[in-house]
Amino acid sequence: MSKEQKVTPWEVEGKIDYNRLIKEFGTSALASDTVKKIEKLAGDSHIFLRRGFVFSHRDMDLVLKDYEAGKGFFLYTGRGPSGAMHIGHLAPLLFTKWLQEKFNVNLYIEITDDEKFLQKPQLDYEQIQKQADADILDIAALGFDPDRTFIFKDTEYIKQMYPHAIKIGKKVTFSTVQAVFGFNNQTNIGLMFYPTLQIVPTFFEKKRCLIPAAIDQDNYWRIQRDVAESLGYYKVAAIHNKFLPPLTGMEGKMSASKSETAIYLSDDEKTVRQKVMKYAFSGGQATIEEHRKLGGNPDVDVAYQWLSILFEEDEKKLKTIHDDYKSGKLLTGELKQLLVDKINAFLREHKNKMENAKPLLEKYMYTGKLAKEMWNK
């Protein structure tokens, strides 16, 4: 039975109706001519654009206009370090990496150690710090430009952020955060102030800021767009991705606390195989005979969906998989094996990249061109 749809920065439940989210959040559907313009200016295409995984935006047209006019823009995204990173966490970061590479712009990555500490009753400060350091290495492995990327923890960069934060905070009442985030009388006053700190990086440059992130973060950008101009900054732009469906089915999002729903970046090859084979929700039939006869349903099959969203870039190959699965020629076990191989190849490469990224951490956080500029502010 489907749960009621619920999407906040801290909870995603139910079968997600993305068109309804666009309406409820007041964002715009990503039109095909906007996609074409991104691809034209980028001189390349991205799997998320082609497959509709990036589906909604705010002011993306203005960002492209500014870019064409030579005004430029900058990128901002983030990560809340509350538990081991899984493949779903990587999606917006992978798209961000592509945008930085194609548009050659500055990128700010906020590690919201304060948010996660304040939000998770069971986690103490030291656990969060440890997770933050681990996450930073996973992020650095994606290969951002070390002189154009600044990765920072809120608790470490707070001195430069706090004056902005209180200017934002002065303009936002309890009523507003109550309405936007569902805060109530029992919400702690640290979490209540936190939204200011997620908004601050949108003021890091006097250019338009583009945020690639999952749509559950949009609540923050609504507040930003209410206060930005009165503080002398641009309203933030955003480009939203959907949630990578949990292994266990098309509802909600992967949860770091339910290990069967997700593939962690640290999972070994055997674990990946076991999880996909055991938990990946299948659109296939109950028996081989029936499957051969009736075929599978790729629309609800998580293995197919993951290939479509992340792992099978080749349009022709994907179409063959789709058609073969639908006709019954490709069995569930075979489809899952395709995914297992792709994931394991991806994770092997990720582990290598992590090793290579270690010497670059210093640059991203302190000594790269952009990082140094930010610390001198």
Place this chain on the structure above:
Amino acid sequence: MSKEQKVTPWEVEGKIDYNRLIKEFGTSALASDTVKKIEKLAGDSHIFLRRGFVFSHRDMDLVLKDYEAGKGFFLYTGRGPSGAMHIGHLAPLLFTKWLQEKFNVNLYIEITDDEKFLQKPQLDYEQIQKQADADILDIAALGFDPDRTFIFKDTEYIKQMYPHAIKIGKKVTFSTVQAVFGFNNQTNIGLMFYPTLQIVPTFFEKKRCLIPAAIDQDNYWRIQRDVAESLGYYKVAAIHNKFLPPLTGMEGKMSASKSETAIYLSDDEKTVRQKVMKYAFSGGQATIEEHRKLGGNPDVDVAYQWLSILFEEDEKKLKTIHDDYKSGKLLTGELKQLLVDKINAFLREHKNKMENAKPLLEKYMYTGKLAKEMWNK
């Protein structure tokens, strides 16, 4: 007509019933044997102790016990830079200075630039910063020990404070700050988080912290005492002074926004004379003849009260003034002139001390022994 008594960190109204405050805030009256013990350990007496201007406390006995046992303690007080400093603002600072001198302990002085920015709709960030710098010089003029005193602005020292602040914030709900400070749905989320930052300095050392401050600040310490031990620190101790009555009468406290109620540290001699002569509420009679016959009432006479609280340290001289005024021998104009002379002498000296303090600012804020230790944290 007397207004209803109202005492919060941001509002003091009506005739203050200090015994009622002790009951309402749950503090303890400062007993004469505690006063005697302070005087014995200090090897000296202070006018505020002798005249009952310091009247209430929390755990002062435990502070003295710790001191006697060689565990020591530390002092913490502060200043909100929202407008020109007047003589009423100096009272807790003067007592703090005496305590530091007599007990030879570390002192932390928090300049709450964030609080005042968040609380005052009409003041912008730059105005607050300018006021903060002016206030720091006024405070430095009191002559604190430059190697045992750390004066810091919240926005400047936030990096060291923020990790503590979120640990406190995680334990305090909106319900609590609503009940304690009267916050409501329209309160901004900056001000809502601010109490954590006023509590943080009580954790600067793993010793008992003693706060000399006006009793309107006690709300913060109630919250501190609720959370301190669970975070591994002592419950804070406090010693409370009354409010120096406004020139205009015995109700409420001096207001920086009503210039006739206060003597500013920057007032010149002529202004002081004019304000006292024109506005100081008099306990005298309407005519000289009646005054000679019926005498004045020192209990409601602000000039007498100021002499008693701050300016006439000599017990015998004060008694003579009291008796002569009550008998009608001393006229209102003569009494006011005594006060004018005392205030002007005090302000002349203060101005000299400000000049001498200028080269010490660096030490209080950055390079003195304690300041350096705090920046290296």
